[in-house]
Every structure is written in structure tokens, then in C-alpha cells.
Amino acid sequence: MAAPTTANKPKRVHPVDEVLPVPKLATYGFQHVVAFYAGAVLVPIIIAGAVGLTDEELVKLITADLFTCGIASIIQAVGFWKVGVRLPLLQGVTFAGVAPIIAIGLANGGGSASMLYVYGAVIVAGIFAFAIAPVFIKLLKFFPPVVTGTLITVIGLALVPVGAMDAVTNPATHEPDPTNIRWFLYALGTIAVIVAIQRLFRGFIATIAVLLGLVIGCAVAYALGDMNFDRVGEAAAVGFTPPFLFGMPKFDFVACLTMMIVMLIIAVESTGSTIATGEIVGKRIKAENIGNMLRADGVATTIGGIFNSFPYTAFSENVGLVRLTGIKSRWVVAAAGVFMILLGFLPKVAAIVASIPNPVLGGAALTLFATVAAVGIQTLGKVDFTDHRNLIIVTTSLALALWVTAYPDIAQGMPTGLDLIFGSGISIGAVSAILLNIVFFHTGSHGPRVAGGGSITLNEVNSMTRERFTEVFGHVVQDVPWAVDRAYDQRPFASTKQLRESFQDAVLTGSSEQQLELLNAFHDLGAEDETGHALAADHSALSKLDEDDHNDVVDLATAYREHFGFPLVICARETAHFDRVLQNGWSRMDNSPGAEKAFALIEVAKIANYRFTDLVDNANPIASARFSRLDEIL
Structure with a gap:
């Protein structure tokens, strides 16, 4: 019988690559x-x-910005060669460059003449971003979930x-008016x-909730006299900002260096x-994708410098x-990029969008910005916060970021360099999260510091005597001599990962008699010392039980030992709750006795793994898994 043909099998298309019908693309x-x-x-x-x-120059900057935003978005979303991440990332001028650009302009006398130095620096920064892409992706191990x-x-x-x-903000005066309800x-x-709309509707209507919110808000504002289209009548029908509007760019070393840092x-x-x-879209991001993204940012920023715009990045509200x-x-x-290019040629059309009252736009923006923060919180959900280092990284970075956000003038008077960081x-x-991650997880001379609260390096572990190794690491395997010896005999350890694996292998590869010895080294659940403290220290789920619950645990442990001849071992950190x-x-x-012995050894391996993580610095399993995955793709 002929083999089934697959010639007519439809090709799987990821939702990211799906081409929607033109009406939906447009909407x-x-x-x-x-x-x-x-x-x-x-x-x-x-x-x-x-x-x-001047006002005339401002109008030209806005149309130039829209035009280059459209080009940048198409480059990033569609891509070519190794340029563009090919994700729904809409590109816009970054707020991170505002303060440095103003500083460059004012340092060169202000006015239109100063923009020559600004655009010279922007062009150099764009070329720099494109060039460093291969190097930058090698640094991805410094961006685990706790940082991103x-x-x-x-x-x-x-x-x-x-x-x-x-x-x-008052839409008529464009001045803050917080007392006006x-x-x-x-x-x-x-x-x-x-x-x-999100609650009451499904499908297409729900997906354009933000657009409908803006349209309805504008309709109400227009009916109440708080929205007008005066600026539409004042705008030219067709307009285009030519390249190098202010003249050929000039290149100042300090200005270029500043924008490269930006x-x-x-x-x-x-x-x-x-x-x-x-x-969000369910697509794994590889190192090469980050490189493609950065090249696109570099190309877009260079084009921006030529067409009188500024550095580009993905717009968070669109994420x-x-x-x-x-x-x-x-x-x-x-499709949005095409619209923006058209808006760059049609000032009147752009003026319609610009007529949206500030409070209406602000309401939608609050929702979108908060959604971005929620995505960040979701990413932080992957972080092991029982590791205090991760907690310090997040809290310190958030505190500094919100401090500067609340008091943006704090950078004034700071030395050059610091004013950029605190701008x-x-x-x-960003700087805080990256530096703290390096300090806590990537510093230490003579190899990573792996034990003793960061006082013992991997090289020192490899040079330990058997007695010292047992003293430091014996608790991981319940101080059972043969298990410690098996781990010790696997030296030298090239990494923390190998050190961890040595204990896992030791637990699971002992002889039958040795494994029984290991199981019997564990205390019965519910066992206590003379002061009433639990001897099974790993079982945090079984602490502070009342008398009845404690007796239930003792009854279980007693019945189990009588049935199998060794203590019941449960990795209670994973079980988490007394009833479970x-x-x-x-x-x-x-x-059966044989199956239960194997089951118990797996629980011992889990306990050893948690003990290892508690003892060993730089052994965050989530970060380790992420780094190992990045090592495979770099």
C-alpha cells in the first residue's frame, strides 16, 4: 500500500505570522x-x-517623526536579512533619549543650529547599535527574569x-488642571x-476596545464642547519633511558618546x-532574535537621524x-507602519488624531501603561523570591525608578554621566537591575562563590579535604558517609551545576543496602526532640500543628514504617500543605515495597536538591535553567 501523502497538508502558521484580512489589518x-x-x-x-x-519647525518634526516611525515599525515587524525581530513591535521615539538630546541641544547653543549636533549624535548612535548587536547577545545571561x-x-x-x-490636562490650554473634575x-x-467593552463583548468588538473607548470619549467631549478640529483646518493638505532639514549633521565627541550610552x-x-x-504572543525569544531586534533599532535610529527624528525603541503602550x-x-x-508613513505625508489627517482631548487619551494610556506593568509582574512570577538576592534586586530597582519618576529634577546638578543615568x-x-544582578550572581574571584554564604569559591571546593567537604556539604545527603564520599570523588567540579549533579547521582546510584541506610537516616514525620522541635527540619508544611493534626502525622509515619521497614520521606516543600x-x-x-523504595529515593533526591539550593550560592534553579538554555543558543 502506498505511503500516505503529505503534499496537501496545510503548513502550520504561528499567529505572529498570520496575515489577517485587509479590513481587520486596517482596523x-x-x-x-x-x-x-x-x-x-x-x-x-x-x-x-x-x-x-519654532512652531513651524515643530510641525515638521512631528510629521518627520510619524514618517520614520512607520519605516521603523515595518523594518522591525517585517524584517529583512538579520534586521528586524519579526514580532508585533511598533516602534516609536524613546523617552529615554529626551533628557540627553535636550542637554546636547542646549550645550550647543539651542535653536535650530544645535539640532545639527543632535542628529550627528543620533546617526552615530544608530550605527553603534547595529554594530554591537553580535556582542550584546553574548551578554544575555545578564538578563534573567529578575532583570527583564x-x-x-x-x-x-x-x-x-x-x-x-x-x-x-485641560484640552484647550494643554496645561495641567487637576482640580477640574x-x-x-x-x-x-x-x-x-x-x-x-472587554466585559460585555467577545471577538472582534472586544479586541478594539481601546479604539472604541477613544472614539466614544471623543464623541462625548465633542458634544460637550471640549473637542474641536481647528488645527485640522490650519494644517496643510500635503506635506513632507525633507532629510537634513536643519543642514548637514555635525559630530561632537561628547554628544556622540552620550547617545551611544543612551x-x-x-x-x-x-x-x-x-x-x-x-x-504575550507565545513565541520563544532566542539570542538571535534579540540581535535582529537591536540591528533594526540601529537602522531605524540612523534613518531617524537623517530624516530629522530621534532614537527608536518598541513602544510599551503598544506592547x-x-x-x-x-x-x-x-x-x-x-499595517500601522503604513498608516504612519501616510500620516507623515498628510498633516491634516494627523491633526485629526492630534485633536483627541488630553483627558480621553490619558484614560486610555493609563490602561495601557498599567498593562505593561502587569506583563512585568507576570515575568517576575518566574523568579524565586525565597532567594533574598532576587528580592533585593527587584525592590531596590523599583525604589530607585519610582524615586526618579516622582522627582524627575533630581538629576539636575549631578556630574556628567550620573545625570544621564538618573535622567x-x-x-x-535598568542600570540598577543589571548591576545588582551582576553583583549578586556573577561576581567573585577564582570562580563563582558557591557556599558558606558566599565565602567559599568553587576552586576552594575542589581543593577541600574529604573531612572539610563532609563538614560543608554533608547535610545535603543527611550526613550519610557513602553518599558524601560518592559526591566528593567526582571532583574537580567545573561548575555549580556539576556540583549539584554529584549529589543527585550519589543518592540514586548507591547499592540497595546503601540506599536503605540513606532512607533510615531520615527522621520519621512528626518526630520531635525533647524541646518539642521537629526533627524533620525540611518539612515546613508540618510545623506549628495542633495536637490532633500532629497525632495524625505520627499515626501515618508509624503505619508506614511498620509496613515498609523505613521512614516515610516526603519532600514537603513541594507538597506544601498538611492535608496533601x-x-x-x-x-x-x-x-509494592520495591516501587515504594524507588519512590522514597526520588523524594530524597528532591530534598537534597532543595538543601543544595539553600546552601549553595548562585544556585537559583530558574536562573540556572535560563542561562543553560541561553548557552545552547549563543
């Missing part, structure tokens, strides 16, 4: 544009005002005040509409956004939009 793409528009134009508005550009999760959370929380400011109600109403910070920010988007809508196709972002909450949060310990123990009474 979802436009929603991305609306969500990102205010943030995109805010950067040139802030910079133009700070360095003293902290960074994504910081990005979301640091941007919330931006949405909050819009939410209390009218603006508060606009923002709150927009949030309520978005939530209500690009490193942007690379970390973009890495966090890329990993977050990968988690939140992907999460909120569930639309994973990268071609939606490509934004995102910058200091009892259920686990009694269910095992039905096993």
Missing part, C-alpha cells in the same frame, strides 16, 4: 496608531520646546505618570468604556519589550495593546 493597525500617537508626538514637542524651535521582569515593570510604572498628566470624569469614563539603555529597554511581547487585544499578527504592526526612572531602574502530605503518605501505602 487593528489604526488602533495601534491611535494608541501610540500621543506618545510619539510628545517627544518632539518636549524637545522642540526645550531647545527653542523588573525592567518591564519599571517601564510600565514609570510611564503611568505620563498618562496621569494627560488625564488632568471634568477632566477626571473624561479619563475615568474612557477607562470604564474600555473595561465595559542606545545601550535603549537596548536593555527593547530587550525587555521583546521578551514581554514574545511571552500592552497586544496583550489587551490578543491580536498577535506582526502584519497588523506593519529617567527607566534608566536608573497526609494524602500523599497514605496513598503510597498501596505501593
